[in-house]
Amino acid sequence: xxxxxxxxxxxxxxxxxxxxxxxxxxxxxxxxxxxxxxxxxxxxxxxxxxxxxxxxxxxxxxxxxxxxxxxxxxxxxxxxxxxxxxxxxxxxxxxxxxxxxxxxxxxxxxxxxxxxxxxxxxxxxxxxxxxxxxxxxxxxxxxxxxxxxxxxxxxxxxxxxxx
Amino acid sequence: xxxxxxxxxxxxxxxxxxxxxxxxxxxxxxxxxxxxxxxxxxxxxxxxxxxxxxxxxxxxxxxxxxxxxxxxxxxxxxxxxxxxxxxxxxxxxxxxxxxxxxxxxxxxxxxxxxxxxxxxxxxxxxxxxxxxxxxxxxxxxxxxxxxxxxxxxxxxxxxxxxxxxxxxxxxxxxxxxxxxxxxxxxxxxxxxxxxxxxxxxxxxxxxxxxxxxxxxxxxxxxxxxxxxxxxxxxxxxxxxxxxxxxxxxxxxxxxxxxxxxxxxxxxxxxxxxxxxxxxxxxxxxxxxxxxxxxxxxxxxxxxxxxxxxxxxxxxxxxxxxxxxxxxxxxxxxxxxxxxxxxxxxxxxxxxxxxxxxxxxxxxxxxxxxxxxxxxxxxxxxxxxxxxxxxxxxxxxxxxxxxxxxxxxxxxxxxxxxxxxxxxxxxxxxxxxxxxxxxxxxxxxxxxxxxxxxxxxxxxxxxxxxxxxxxxxxxxxxxxxxxxxxxxxxxxxxxxxxxxxxxxxxxxxxxxxxxxxxxxxxxxxxxxxxxxxxxxxxxxxxxxxxxxxxxxxxxxxxxxxxxxxxxxxxxxxx
Numbered sequence: 001x002x003x004x005x006x007x008x009x010x011x012x013x014x015x016x017x018x019x020x021x022x023x024x025x026x027x028x029x030x031x032x033x034x035x036x037x038x039x040x041x042x043x044x045x046x047x048x049x050x051x052x053x054x055x056x057x058x059x060x061x062x063x064x065x066x067x068x069x070x071x072x073x074x075x076x077x078x079x080x081x082x083x084x085x086x087x088x089x090x091x092x093x094x095x096x097x098x099x100x101x102x103x104x105x106x107x108x109x110x111x112x113x114x115x116x117x118x119x120x121x122x123x124x125x126x127x128x129x130x131x132x133x134x135x136x137x138x139x140x141x142x143x144x145x146x147x148x149x150x151x152x153x154x155x156x157x158x159x160x161x162x163x
Numbered sequence: 164x165x166x167x168x169x170x171x172x173x174x175x176x177x178x179x180x181x182x183x184x185x186x187x188x189x190x191x192x193x194x195x196x197x198x199x200x201x202x203x204x205x206x207x208x209x210x211x212x213x214x215x216x217x218x219x220x221x222x223x224x225x226x227x228x229x230x231x232x233x234x235x236x237x238x239x240x241x242x243x244x245x246x247x248x249x250x251x252x253x254x255x256x257x258x259x260x261x262x263x264x265x266x267x268x269x270x271x272x273x274x275x276x277x278x279x280x281x282x283x284x285x286x287x288x289x290x291x292x293x294x295x296x297x298x299x300x301x302x303x304x305x306x307x308x309x310x311x312x313x314x315x316x317x318x319x320x321x322x323x324x325x326x327x328x329x330x331x332x333x334x335x336x337x338x339x340x341x342x343x344x345x346x347x348x349x350x351x352x353x354x355x356x357x358x359x360x361x362x363x364x365x366x367x368x369x370x371x372x373x374x375x376x377x378x379x380x381x382x383x384x385x386x387x388x389x390x391x392x393x394x395x396x397x398x399x400x401x402x403x404x405x406x407x408x409x410x411x412x413x414x415x416x417x418x419x420x421x422x423x424x425x426x427x428x429x430x431x432x433x434x435x436x437x438x439x440x441x442x443x444x445x446x447x448x449x450x451x452x453x454x455x456x457x458x459x460x461x462x463x464x465x466x467x468x469x470x471x472x473x474x475x476x477x478x479x480x481x482x483x484x485x486x487x488x489x490x491x492x493x494x495x496x497x498x499x500x501x502x503x504x505x506x507x508x509x510x511x512x513x514x515x516x517x518x519x520x521x522x523x524x525x526x527x528x529x530x531x532x533x534x535x536x537x538x539x540x541x542x543x544x545x546x547x548x549x550x551x552x553x554x555x556x557x558x559x560x561x562x563x564x565x566x567x568x569x570x571x572x573x574x575x576x577x578x579x580x581x582x583x584x585x586x587x588x589x590x591x592x593x594x595x596x597x598x599x600x601x602x603x604x605x606x607x608x609x610x611x612x613x614x615x616x617x618x619x620x621x622x623x624x625x626x627x628x629x630x631x632x633x634x635x636x637x638x639x640x641x642x643x644x645x646x647x648x649x650x651x652x653x654x655x656x657x658x659x660x661x662x663x664x665x666x667x668x669x670x671x672x673x674x675x676x677x678x679x680x681x682x683x684x685x686x687x688x689x690x691x692x693x694x695x696x697x698x699x700x701x702x703x704x705x706x707x708x709x710x711x712x713x714x715x716x717x718x719x720x721x722x723x724x725x726x727x728x729x730x731x732x733x734x735x736x
Contacts, residue, residue, distance in 0.1 A: 010347055013294075014292075014294075017283070017286070018286060021286050021287060025287045055474070055478075058474065059475060062470050062471035065470070065471075066470075068291040068311065068345070069347055070347060071346060
């Protein structure tokens with residue numbers, strides 16, 4: 001089952017490589033990874049998505065907790081949560097396609113953030129499935145480049161991951 | 164406040180931490196530190212002949228005392244030579260602090276002379292590692308390193324020290340911190356009371372219980388608590404190879420050790436049990452055999468300081484995260500208060516069954532092969548000569564298994580072996596580390612002619628610092644365990660499991676200023692050992708030519724359950 005694990009860790013050099021190293025060391029998978037400092041500059045928030053049985057996920061969270069720089073972590077998929085990913089996608093846009101792409105972008109509630117006479121760059125946020133669906137929808141129109149941020153997530157309601 | 168250089172602060176921090184000896188080898192990036200070491204007398208340095216040996220010396224000391232061993236090496240090859248020793252300590256949860264020189268900060272990343280990314284190289288095999296980014300951080304980092312190494316589940320910690328951090332011209336206010344706290348690191352201080360109560364309820368209702376005690380009992384200094392609890396309950400106890408001595412081996416409730424080469428009765432008792440009380444053990448593959456066939460009727464209580472060890476390979480029914488000593492203590496008081504008692508009739512029947520297994524196959528079983536000295540009888544002779552009270556280190560292979568089987572340990576911290584990583588070359592330097600700190604104690608390394616040659620250069624260190632350890636070489640003229648596997652799985656095709664050109668050990672030891680004896684006849688075995696151990700001030704090597712055909716038994720059948728064993732070359736149960 002796919003899981004979103006959200007980690008609060010010391011914002012120190014080497015901390016990220018310890019998390020990533022753990023996954024290769026113990027033969028776990030990382031599907032996506034997003035990391036940045038939080039409002040407290042001494043802490044980083046790292047969100048990763050991974051796949052595994054309950055047993056494997058339990059081991060992953062225990063092993064992550066063992067890393068000295070990891071302060072706290074939560075498996076967001078255990079409760080209701082919001083997940084978002086940001087995608088920037090560059091599309092060939094000429095002639096009649098320009099209007100068609102614009103319509104599709106509107107349907108997906110994306111934004112065109114850069115325009116040339118032949119290219120649109122589109123910004124889209126949503127969960128992974130929505131981003132996949134957009135690529136499929138415009139697929140025939142010539143995707144030039146795709147960059148995705150990896151999943152970020154947060155629990156719904158009062159639940160917070162903080163010190 | 165005193166003003167000190169980075170190098171001086173490093174050495175002073177060690178002194179204030181209570182470190183008496185460090186083991187190491189100098190080199191360019193560590194020279195400021197070595198200079199500071201030279202200008203004081205509190206922290207003594209032992210110059211090894213290879214950095215790997217420094218880590219094993221520190222490790223041996225740590226295993227015998229529970230205190231972190233300290234290593235000092237230079238950058239690049241000095242640092243990478245410690246890797247095997249760090250991994251050895253890591254696998255067995257041994258506290259150790261490794262101080263590594265590094266090229267100066269402005270050179271890092273430029274492939275400078277003797278530069279290695281030691282933080283990156285050591286990352287998977289340390290509990291933690293740290294780089295010094297400013298000299299004034301040094302006391303804090305040293306304190307942190309010792310705290311991390313020793314607390315919770317112990318392990319090795321590396322500090323990488325760029326050369327400019329120890330330069331003599333910088334001066335900084337020195338104060339050694341009293342204590343250190345980290346918001347991200349809080350090892351459990353006691354087990355969950357409700358879980359402990361549940362465990363005790365299960366113990367009271369068990370009909371076929373076994374206590375399975377690991378190295379955590381030794382590391383957690385909980386032997387007394389374990390022994391008391393076992394006596395109060397009347398439960399059988401089996402130790403892992405890391406836990407030997409955690410429960411007295413000559414106690415009537417001891418079943419010997421368990422697993423791949425464990426005793427028949429231990430493995431049978433485990434397989435047929437209805438309750439396993441696992442204390443400071445980690446259900447290693449060398450214990451469980453195939454996990455899907457592991458102890459089908461048993462419910463499992465698992466006590467460990469490390470939550471990640473629980474339900475890693477075998478699912479626990481009652482997990483208890485906490486220090487083993489306090490958890491066992493709480494269990495004891497609940498047992499004493501309890502109105503229930505374990506069913507004595509069921510327990511009696513269980514013991515009867517266990518004794519039958521013990522009679523079917525004695526724990527200390529082997530057969531003679533003509534006039535050959537059997538490796539097992541060499542260990543038995545060693546036990547008699549040392550009155551069962553020596554610190555015994557071992558290398559890795561058949562001799563390690565024979566020593567563990569035929570030298571029953573009644574006290575913790577006496578059996579020193581590389582159980583997790585299986586590092587050949589470990590035993591001799593480990594013995595040196597113990598002898599250095601405990602000159603009055605008998606310290607003996609049981610080895611083989613393969614293992615001893617992996618760190619034999621340390622004979623020179625022993626001469627320099629006068630470390631009269633005893634080395635018992637079970638010489639079967641082969642890499643015995645490899646050969647055993649080749650006999651069993653590769654139709655005796657001995658691919659590189661023998662050595663054609665063994666040195667003349669007597670001359671070799673003599674060349675280093677030590678003594679060596681050779682034993683080829685059974686009647687000489689004990690007298691020569693007596694003679695060797697009577698030479699208190701000499702390092703003595705006893706080269707015992709043993710039967711070259713012997714295998715270690717019992718041996719679990721690969722892919723089977725705990726009860727599936729070879730008991731001899733021909734008998735499989």
